[in-house]
Every structure is written in structure tokens, then in C-alpha cells.
Amino acid sequence: MIIIIGSGVIGLFTALRLLENGKKVKLIDSDEINGKATDASVGMLAPLIEAKPYEQELFDLMLDSKRIWDEFLKKKYFVNQTQLKKNSSLLVAVNKDDEERIYFKKNFFKKLGFETQILDPKRTLKIEPNLNSNINCSLLCEKHNQVEPMLLKNYLLKQIKNMGGEIIKVGRIEKFLFSNSKLKIHNLCFEAEKIIIACGVWSSNLLSKSISISFPTRPIKGVSMLFKTEKKLFTNNIWFRNIYIAPRNLNFLAVGATEDEKGFDDSISLDEIHFITKSLWEYLPEIEKLKFQNIFAGLRSGVIDGNPIIGNLKHNKNIICAFGHFRHGILLAPITAEIVCNYVFDLDLKKKFNFFSPKRFNL
Known part of the structure; x- marks a missing residue:
């Protein structure tokens, strides 16, 4: 029996992968359906956009996971249930600073081995005519994916x-x-050959209180809003300097922004609502036609070195960590599940995945 503490997208993907490989699995959490960080995600699977200088190992991990997502596209039932689809990302510049940032990214992406296209305002508006006309240029990044987080969570459950x-x-x-292969939580006792800690931002505190091991992580809040429109406004994922927009089926738009560090407070402030709506007024001429549907906030687990923690503990190989994915949780969930399975079955691990082991903190 394998027990996973945490039922966000990382825990759910890992549970399903273990079940597919013949293991018995129990998911334990404070709520039957948890994963607020998953709910607050807009579901864009765009490793190139997320790439940063000096994070080659993380970028390679994103690409490995993206390949698994590409395989999911071949599974009709999965696609229908989760609304997984192919699309592209469009980074939009509305001033000179944005334009310089886009040219920097194009050169950076080229060094990574990926070609992208700079589009002038006319070509940008031809692709996305509902953008504001006062744009400088855009950068088109193709062959990305998108999934609807809540549908994904329901499918996995x-x-x-x-x-x-x-x-x-x-x-x-x-x-x-x-x-001794026994896990006790409150007054409940479970048989468990191994346990997996996958409760996101709460993982480090849980380990600290349970076995006096603490990782250098911190909570980072993300906020997103959901709108509905009378007609389809966008085809691609749209990225501005401070917000990003993901078009969904049935004329829904998910808008994400903010990376606030306010401890474990996941309440939504008027300031955060104002920030998103003010940005939309700046970028979209038809914002008055957007009908507000919902707002979400979730705490993401950020690690001091920017990389997730995936692997067993140095002093107890039967405790496996799977947290610290920051804003890449959905993108990295499939490859995280694969890596965790290797630890569960004591299989040889590709050397490059050792980079994400908790042992890098000597823990």
C-alpha cells in the first residue's frame, strides 16, 4: 500500500500512475477534493514561455513533461474529459520596454534551440483581432498545450x-x-510501505512538525478570474507583461496574474481584483462585454533555488517528496508522477532527475 498525503494535481497524477502499475493507493487530505493551487491555475502548458536563463535543468524537466502531455493528445477520452488541446502563445508588447523584452526572449529562445516569430501590429491583429490596436509587436510561440484544471482534477479523481x-x-x-510500515494521522492508523508527501505549500511544515526536517520553501499566492463572453475573443494564449489570458471552450476566458508573498493568507483582496481588471481595461477594447463568473486564489510552493523537490529522503527512503513546483504544477505533474514511480519501485533513475532530489539540501 502506498499512501499519498495531498490531493492536488501532483498527488492525483501520482496516484493514478501507481494504480496503473499495480500498486494499491490511498490519498489522504484535509478535504476530499483539495488542490486550491490547481483551481487558481489557468492551465497553460507552455514550457518555452516559462523558461528562464540559468534554469536549464528545470526547462528540460518541463520539456520531458510536455512530451507526456503530447501523448495524452492521442487519447480521445482524456481530451474530451479535460479539454486538453493544442494552441500557441502570443507575447504582446504595448510599449518600448515590452518590445525590448520580447526581442530578448526571442534571442533567448533561439539559444535554447527554438525558433519563434516576431509579428508587427498588423500581423498580430490579423491573428487576434480583439486585441487593443495600440500594440507595438508580438512574439508567436507555437506548439503549446492547454488544459482546464478543474476538469483535469475531476477526470483524475x-x-x-x-x-x-x-x-x-x-x-x-x-x-x-x-x-515500521505504519502511518498514523490523528487517531487513524494505516499500513503503508511508502508515503508520498504531495501537499504543496503545506509539505515543508508537515515534515518539520512530523520528523524535524524543514525545506527552504515559501508560499506564493496566485489569483485568477474567470469570465464569459458572447463570442469567442481569442484563439491563442495571450501573455502581457503582468497578466495572461487563456481562452476556454464555450466562450470562457481565464485571466491569471499576481505572485504575492503574504504568508499562508489565501484570501482575495480588492487590490488584487483591481489589478487584474485594470490590466484588462488597458489591453482589451471589449472588456465591457466580459461577464464575471468566478475568482480563485491558491498558494503555490516556491523553493529557494526555484526547482521542485522530487525524491526520497536521505535518512528515510520510504518517505518520498513531491512538492515545490511553484507555478508549474500542472505542467510538471505527469513527469513528477513518473519520477515518483521510479522511487516507489526502487528502479534506476535517469541521472538528470537526481538534480531535483531532496538530497541537494542534504535532507
Whole structure:
């Protein structure tokens, strides 16, 4: 029996992968369906856009996971249930500073081995005619994907239950005891050959209180809003300097922004709402036609070196970490599940994945 603490997208993907490989799995969380960070995501799967200088290992990990997402595109049922689709990303410049940033990114992407296109205002508006006309240029990055996070979560939950996985609600988890293949949480005791810590931003605190191991992580809040329009406004994912827009089916638009560090407070402030709506007024001429549907906030787990923590602990190989993915949780979920499976089955791991092991912190 493998027990996963945490039922966000990382925990769900990992549970399903283990079930597919013949393991019995229990998911334990404070809520039956958790994953607020997943809910706050807009679901863009764009490793090139997320790439940063001096993060080659993380970029390679994103590409490995993107290849798995590309394989999912061949599975009709998965595509129908999650609205996974191919699309492109358009980085839009509305002033000279934005334009310089776009040319820097184009050169950076070329060094990574990827060709992108700079489009003048006329070509940009031909692709996306509902953008504001006062744009300087744009950068077109093709062959990206997009998925709807809540549909993805529901699909994974359904598949896990269909394959015999259990999801157990135990209330708020502050601490656990794990020894001799027994896991104790509150007054509940479970048989477990290995446990996987995949509760996102809460993972480090849980390990600290349970086994006195603490990782250098911090909570970073993300906020997104959902709108509905009378007609389809965009085809591509649109990236501005401070917000990003993901078109969804049935004329829905998901708009994401903000990376605030306010501790574990995930409440939504008027200032955050104002920031997103003010930015939309600046970029979209038809904003008055957007009908507000919902707003989401989630805490993402950021690690001091910017890389997720995936692997077993130095002093207890039966405790496996799978957290610290920051804003890349959905993108990296499939490859994280693959890596965790290697640890569960004690298989040889590709050397490049050792880079993300908790042992880099000597833990």
C-alpha cells in the first residue's frame, strides 16, 4: 500500500500512475477534493514561455513533461474529459520596454534551440483581432498545450476511484507518525510501505512538525478570474507583461496574474481584483462585454533555488517528496508522477532527475 498525503494535481497524477502499475493507493487530505493551487491555475502548458536563463535543468524537466502531455493528445477520452488541446502563445508588447523584452526572449529562445516569430501590429491583429490596436509587436510561440484544471482534477479523481484507489478525508493534517510500515494521522492508523508527501505549500511544515526536517520553501499566492463572453475573443494564449489570458471552450476566458508573498493568507483582496481588471481595461477594447463568473486564489510552493523537490529522503527512503513546483504544477505533474514511480519501485533513475532530489539540501 502506498499512501499519498495531498490531493492536488501532483498527488492525483501520482496516484493514478501507481494504480496503473499495480500498486494499491490511498490519498489522504484535509478535504476530499483539495488542490486550491490547481483551481487558481489557468492551465497553460507552455514550457518555452516559462523558461528562464540559468534554469536549464528545470526547462528540460518541463520539456520531458510536455512530451507526456503530447501523448495524452492521442487519447480521445482524456481530451474530451479535460479539454486538453493544442494552441500557441502570443507575447504582446504595448510599449518600448515590452518590445525590448520580447526581442530578448526571442534571442533567448533561439539559444535554447527554438525558433519563434516576431509579428508587427498588423500581423498580430490579423491573428487576434480583439486585441487593443495600440500594440507595438508580438512574439508567436507555437506548439503549446492547454488544459482546464478543474476538469483535469475531476477526470483524475474519477479514474482513481474506478481503479480502486481510495480518497480519505481526515480533517486538517498537522503531523504524522511513520515507522515500521505504519502511518498514523490523528487517531487513524494505516499500513503503508511508502508515503508520498504531495501537499504543496503545506509539505515543508508537515515534515518539520512530523520528523524535524524543514525545506527552504515559501508560499506564493496566485489569483485568477474567470469570465464569459458572447463570442469567442481569442484563439491563442495571450501573455502581457503582468497578466495572461487563456481562452476556454464555450466562450470562457481565464485571466491569471499576481505572485504575492503574504504568508499562508489565501484570501482575495480588492487590490488584487483591481489589478487584474485594470490590466484588462488597458489591453482589451471589449472588456465591457466580459461577464464575471468566478475568482480563485491558491498558494503555490516556491523553493529557494526555484526547482521542485522530487525524491526520497536521505535518512528515510520510504518517505518520498513531491512538492515545490511553484507555478508549474500542472505542467510538471505527469513527469513528477513518473519520477515518483521510479522511487516507489526502487528502479534506476535517469541521472538528470537526481538534480531535483531532496538530497541537494542534504535532507
